[in-house]
Amino acid sequence: MIDFSYAAAPESAAIGRVRDRYLPYIDGEFVEGKGADLETVNPGTGELLSVVSTVAEEDLDVAVRAARTAFDGPWSRLTGAQRGAYLFRIARGIAERSRELAVVECLDNGKPIKETRDFDVPTAAQHFFSHAGWADKLEHLGLGPSPRPLGVAGQVIPWNFPLLMAAWKIAPALAAGNTVVIKPAETTPLSILVLAEIIADADLPPGVVNIVPGAGDVGAALVDHPGLDKVAFTGSTAVGRQIQRRLAGTGRKFTLELGGKGANIVFADAAQDQAVEGVVNGIFFNQGQVCCAGSRLLVQEPVAEEFLARLKSRVETLRVGDPMDKNTDVGAINSAAQLDRITALLEAGDAEGAERWTSSCPLPDRGWYLAPTIFEQASPSMRVAREEIFGPVLSVMTFRTPEEALAKANNTPYGLSAGVWTEKGSRAMAMAAGLRAGVVWDNTFNRFDPTAAFGGYRESGFGREGGPAGMRAYLHDDDEPVLARPASTGRDGDR
């Protein structure tokens, strides 16, 4: 037996070409914002990474006006095929700069380079490729022969998948013929500003995509902006509630993709080794900072004890630490504030008597890290079993019958994701029919594809992203009267 502790295998930070300062991207130019500069920190070390100029309300006015001009002007006069060509160009740009983007995302977010390299960046490129194909096929969406775009979309995205969420928002909006003003999260503004360079290099007409960095106040001002036709938000349920309240009665379309408390349901007949992998992937992927994370494990009682033992020994093998090390499985928590929120919920779990188990992995002595944690025998009444923790923390409950599993899985105000692990196809289908979740994975978890609709029920929001449903969210229904604004000239000129 040899000591096979893997030597450090860090990716080179130089590949990220991180600059000292980044600027907002408005009307096709990188411009100084009128807001205060924002420092963005590398969560893996806690050190300053870069500085970003942020926007003020007057910049938002400029950005929204630019988006309107672009919508009324060049963008809506293009054919679908021409719009598609721009999206293909952006997709290729992402693929060409994939190593750089992977490093930037890793440094700015704290997620492992393995994930940014193998998931975030390639999936973002796929999203543009897939939607590029939609741009000239809008008549196949069931909205009539020539569906009309909505106009200017205001979009606010979270910090957990900064580049990928930008792709999820920008690609369908542009494919449908809209223009966008998009605000990245306060702690992760860099990758989308690299994307801005790719967009600029693609010669996209000015104003079609505007990127406005800032904190929550900028986001609030953006979604309130009267110049928008559509608001798309991904983030916390608390902020989503405020947005819904403010937009009520404005006639503006909006979609919200909010929190979740996904259940991963493991039946006794499941393929156990793969179910263990799926549960690990469900909650420790991206440090559990995933809205659709499988944060509740429901395991059938006959196998519960053995399954938990296997799960724990597997979690022990997860390598936690430097996000830039190619062998790191679990990286850094995105911010000190997020680590504090997770820690507070861990303490709540202890106070409620949940049995806390923590992986014995060593943690770096700087940066924001949390060892993978499991609350064994959590009760459905406990906060750790009800509230979204948004961290590498799994709460385990057991069940005896499929009915009990359904009742427990659905007993949450959220309804975003669920996983079912069984070798019996009919049971998987029956569970999927009974689960109140927008996404149900069968014998897998956290798999994403641009062609598949993603979105939630109830407090997890509404609206779908990805696939035909995601495209329809950026188009007028055919029989919908056009209010407020004169009919846009968004239809394809050649039809």
Added chain:
Amino acid sequence: MSTAVGTPSEPATGLPPAGADEAALRRFLEGLPAVDPVGLEQRAAGLATRSIKKDSKLAAIDLAIAMVDLTTLEGADSPGKIVNLCRKALTPDAGAPDTPRPAAVCVYPDRVAVAKETLGDSGVLVASVASAFPAGRSSLEVKIADTELAVAAGADEVDMVIDRGAFLAGRYGLVHDQIVAIKQAAGRARLKVILETGELATYDNVRRAAWLALLAGADFVKTSTGKVSPAATLPVTHVLLQAVRDWKLLTGEQRAVKPAGGIRTTKDAIRYLVAVHEVAGPEWLDPHWFRFGASSVLNDLIMQRQAQRAGHYWGADYVSLD
């Protein structure tokens, strides 16, 4: 495995008793948890992205060399060819005398004697295929005689093949009893049971065959003869590593694994070692518990070893063919 797995401190429960009839064996083997191919292949591909560098890579190369069963299984094998291969095992890299020796040389039964003579008491073992290798299509008497021939000539290890026709027809009892008989004929030699996973069609079958072999007393579960494609793959090896890990949890006994065929480069070998480390556990990182059935991988390992030390590649002609 809900009924089968416990911790080593608990008495083993759920295993079919020795001498169990075919029905009991079938109930046990078909009651093993299923393998989901998508999840298995995803996990194997994920682990294969581990980046093993610097000291870890040097240690892995030396370990991998020490795990090689240097193999020649050709109709054209002459005594001279066997002598050359054995000398290669004794001195893998004349320019670097600290290069470890491979674990064993693996030959046909009628070539065991010459291999044994050449290797002497060097510590490099002689393994012999037996039991009507590679098809396994003969009577049990012939298979036993084949095994006895190898052992009588001095084989330290015997690599047998299972009767895949019988296994796929569900005749688990027959396959089990044949392994038991060969194990007995092999005497003190360690028995490697080749499942020929390329012919078993599903991962569920691979898992059942692995458990059947373990139940029948296999010292090693081995993927392939090398004569059938696909030979060893990472996902199939994961299934075997899971089997020996679970067997140890259940019985406290450690058994060994040998992927064979298709492992050609240092990169391949290191991916297997990562799987051994993270699926079975570090206690399997030892030539007694894990082997590579291969021939060409040895030279690639030696080249990489030279390159790691010299800082540049010398080229294939700086390593002897055999």
